[in-house]
Amino acid sequence: MTRCLAICMRQPDNELIAAECLSLTGGAPDANGVAYCTSLDYVGRSSYIRHGVEIIAQAETFAELTTAIRRARFDATDFRIEWMAHAKQCPIGRMEAIVGVADAIELYYPNLDRPQHRFLLLARDDGFVFGEIVADSQRAYQTHLAKPYRTSSALPPRLARAAINLLPPTIRSMADLCCGSGTVAVEAASMGLEVWAADRDPLAVQITRANLDYFGYRGTVQVADAAEWGQQAEGLVADLPYGINLRRAQVDQLQALLDNAAQRAPVAVFLAAEDLSRRLGQAGFVDIELFRHRPSASGNPVTRVVHRCRSAVFQRQDSVDIAPVGRAADIGVVEDHQQAVEELIRGYHQAHADHDAEALRACHADAYFRFLGGNSDNPLDWLPDVYCSRDYMMEWGRDTAVNEATYQFSLRFISLRCNDELAVAVTQESGRWSRPDGEVIGSWEDKCCVWFAALIEGNWKIVGQYWRDAG
Numbered sequence: 234m235t236r237c238l239a240i241c242m243r244q245p246d247n248e249l250i251a252a253e254c255l256s257l258t259g260g261a262p263d264a265n266g267v268a269y270c271t272s273l274d275y276v277g278r279s280s281y282i283r284h285g286v287e288i289i290a291q292a293e294t295f296a297e298l299t300t301a302i303r304r305a306r307f308d309a310t311d312f313r314i315e316w317m318a319h320a321k322q323c324p325i326g327r328m329e330a331i332v333g334v335a336d337a338i339e340l341y342y343p344n345l346d347r348p349q350h351r352f353l354l355l356a357r358d359d360g361f362v363f364g365e366i367v368a369d370s371q372r373a374y375q376t377h378l379a380k381p382y383r384t385s386s387a388l389p390p391r392l393a394r395a396a397i398n399l400l401p402p403t404i405r406s407m408a409d410l411c412c413g414s415g416t417v418a419v420e421a422a423s424m425g426l427e428v429w430a431a432d433r434d435p436l437a438v439q440i441t442r443a444n445l446d447y448f449g450y451r452g453t454v455q456v457a458d459a460a461e462w463g464q465q466a467e468g469l470v471a472d473l474p475y476g477i478n479l480r481r482a483q484v485d486q487l488q489a490l491l492d493n494a495a496q497r498a499p500v501a502v503f504l505a506a507e508d509l510s511r512r513l514g515q516a517g518f519v520d521i522e523l524f525r526h527r528p529s530a531s532g533n534p535v536t537r538v539v540h541r542c543r544s545a546v547f548q549r550q551d552s553v554d555i556a557p558v559g560r561a562a563d564i565g566v567v568e569d570h571q572q573a574v575e576e577l578i579r580g581y582h583q584a585h586a587d588h589d590a591e592a593l594r595a596c597h598a599d600a601y602f603r604f605l606g607g608n609s610d611n612p613l614d615w616l617p618d619v620y621c622s623r624d625y626m627m628e629w630g631r632d633t634a635v636n637e638a639t640y641q642f643s644l645r646f647i648s649l650r651c652n653d654e655l656a657v658a659v660t661q662e663s664g665r666w667s668r669p670d671g672e673v674i675g676s677w678e679d680k681c682c683v684w685f686a687a688l689i690e691g692n693w694k695i696v697g698q699y700w701r702d703a704g
């Protein structure tokens with residue numbers, strides 16, 4: 234299912250690297266900064282991902298890899314191969330490997346100075362991966378270092394960009410409650426987001442406007458107290474002004490600011506000098522995650538705790554009942570999506586058969602997959618709270634009984650309707666789990682399964698499922 238790699242910078246003290254990569258590509262990097270992932274669409278806007286690679290071939294041994302490359306069909310006009318060795322004991326040297334792969338790319342010639350195609354050859358402990366580098370970070374944050382107006386409390390543009398990248402990459406608008414010199418606003422505007430920014434200091438507002446203008450970016454910047462500002466957006470970032478030694482009045486202000494922020498956007502990122510989880514919880518934020526960005530030898534002297542969270546206010550507004558199938562079946566048919574949803578549901582079963590926990594988790598909405606029950610099309614009969622949380626899914630595949638069992642399945646699509654947001658599929662399915670000695674531990678025949686999937690951050694994910702007898 235995963236066909237791409239994201240290659241990130243390596244900086245063990247920066248937890249934002251993995252979080253940004255997961256948010257933008259769907260995969261988290263290993264200790265070497267390499268992530269198997271599902272999308273490279275947003276690599277260009279990344280702070281810490283260097284390259285996105287479409288995998289062409291992978292194999293355990295070098296001989297198997299070159300055989301697979303010879304068989305693969307891909308354009309390699311004027312190519313160059315880059316080498317990356319992450320194996321503890323690499324069975325082959327850099328030049329020998331590059332020449333071996335170049336020989337396997339038959340019909341095409343290298344052009345090291347002006348390549349049209351750049352390939353990456355990666356040696357890992359478990360074998361070799363070969364793919365084409367199809368995306369690079371544009372490093373726009375470097376350009377923004379030249380902004381004309383700065384303040385001593387300004388964020389590094391790269392960090393500001395990484396914070397924005399923790400928001401879902403599909404959002405179209407962003408609010409910055411404490412814009413200061415506008416570092417966050419500049420990064421967000423350069424990504425094409427509609428930007429709303431505020432600061433209670435009129436000078437900061439002037440500076441932010443001037444910095445946006447300098448780069449030719451647009452944004453609405455207002456003098457406002459963040460505890461009262463009424464602007465809403467699809468995502469929110471705030472680089473908070475408050476340090477560890479808070480005075481009483483500041484604590485009250487901070488809480489008022491967070492309380493208001495929870496009303497302003499469904500998902501938010503806060504940068505602070507300390508862990509604000511408790512205060513965020515009080516304000517009505519949930520799913521609070523923390524990523525620490527520690528001072529680096531190369532410059533940034535301040536440890537920042539970056540929080541990502543969702544506002545329960547918006548979650549409550551969004552949690553409407555799923556329409557009964559009869560109504561949902563009228564949602565339409567977008568053919569491009571139909572194939573993706575079909576692959577998603579087949580992939581879900583195949584992941585069970587492969588015991589591939591990562592692939593299975595990739596099928597699910599990040600935090601939520603609800604089993605709705607059985608034998609009724611009436612939503613009033615569906616189970617209210619049986620769901621697989623992300624934590625539960627992280628456990629999947631660690632269970633030896635599951636790992637040793639064989640999973641066989643067959644499914645047929647009876648109907649598959651979808652629009653640009655929601656899909657409802659009805660399948661007829663049979664299957665079974667059996668032990669290594671052949672004993673069947675669970676089976677089902679001709680069950681009718683109703684699946685709900687949603688297009689989340691550009692990918693179709695299963696969000697619910699229920700079953701009934703076919704017919």
Ligand SMILES: C[S@@+](CC[C@H](N)C(=O)[O-])C[C@H]1O[C@@H](n2cnc3c(N)ncnc32)[C@H](O)[C@@H]1O
Nearest residue numbers: 387388411413414416432433434458459472474
């Ligand atoms: C850490 S600075 C933000 C720096 C900014 N990210 C940058 O890169 O320049 C915090 C900002 O919050 C502003 N601020 C403090 N309290 C505020 C409030 N209640 N409402 C709005 N802005 C506030 C300050 O004026 C200051 O500009």
